[in-house]
Amino acid sequence: MKPQLTLDQIAAGDALPVLRYPVSATTVVLGALATRDWRPMHHDHEFAVTRNGVRDIFLNTPNQAAWFERYLTDWTGPHGRPGRMRLRMKDSVFPGDEMVITGTVTAVAVDQAGCGWAEVELDLAVGQESKTGCSARVAVPVSPDDNPWARRGERWRP
Numbered sequence: 208m209k210p211q212l213t214l215d216q217i218a219a220g221d222a223l224p225v226l227r228y229p230v231s232a233t234t235v236v237l238g239a240l241a242t243r244d245w246r247p248m249h250h251d252h253e254f255a256v257t258r259n260g261v262r263d264i265f266l267n268t269p270n271q272a273a274w275f276e277r278y279l280t281d282w283t284g285p286h287g288r289p290g291r292m293r294l295r296m297k298d299s300v301f302p303g304d305e306m307v308i309t310g311t312v313t314a315v316a317v318d319q320a321g322c323g324w325a326e327v328e329l330d331l332a333v334g335q336e337s338k339t340g341c342s343a344r345v346a347v348p349v350s351p352d353d354n355p356w357a358r359r360g361e362r363w364r365p
Contacts, residue, residue: 211284214315214323214347223282223310223327228274230266232302238270265299275329275341278308283325288346288355290324290365295340304333310343320362323349 228234232252239249244267247254255264266274272294280287300306314326329341344365346355355363 211286211351212282212347213351213353214317214325214349217312217315217325217347219312219314221312223278223312223329226278226281226306226308228306228308230300230302230304230306232264235264235266235270235302238273239267241273242267242269244269261299261301263301263303265301268294268296271296271300271331271339272341274306274308274331275343278310278329279327279343279345282310283345283347286348286354286356288358290344290346292344293342296338297340298336298338300331300333300338306338307332317349318364320358320364321349322355322358322362322364323347323353 236250248259249264249267252264255261272292275292276289279289308329308331310327310329312325313328317323323346325345325347327343327345329343330337331339348354
């Protein structure tokens with residue numbers, strides 16, 4: 208298991224490790240099923256091509272959000288807790304594409320409740336083309352014994 212990241216190990220300007228993932232039709236369909244998105248453009252090739260005018264089925268929004276969440280928690284470790292995310296979708300991601308997710312820390316702070324936060328700008332690209340951008344705020348432990356997942360009420364203000 209990866210060691211737990213703490214806030215003192217993070218600084219603005221830090222680059223997160225790159226995540227590369229080959230997208231298959233299974234990736235697209237399972238993501239749509241997991242998010243209960245039954246719309247045919249996420250599982251029916253013929254519908255996607257003839258009705259939507261795209262080249263194939265494509266990742267839905269909740270699936271892309273889940274990939275960003277996975278990316279963040281892979282980086283922070285199990286105690287990292289996503290607080291907020293804002294997606295900016297620009298184009299579709301299809302089977303046969305290789306998703307490349309990158310990120311850069313833009314700010315690090317501790318709020319009034321003592322919760323540590325990292326602000327991160329993320330990008331999901333295929334080749335040289337950005338497909339979806341994401342601004343995220345993730346809670347990171349301020350010490351080895353801190354766990355943002357244990358915060359409730361006034362101690363949790365994402």
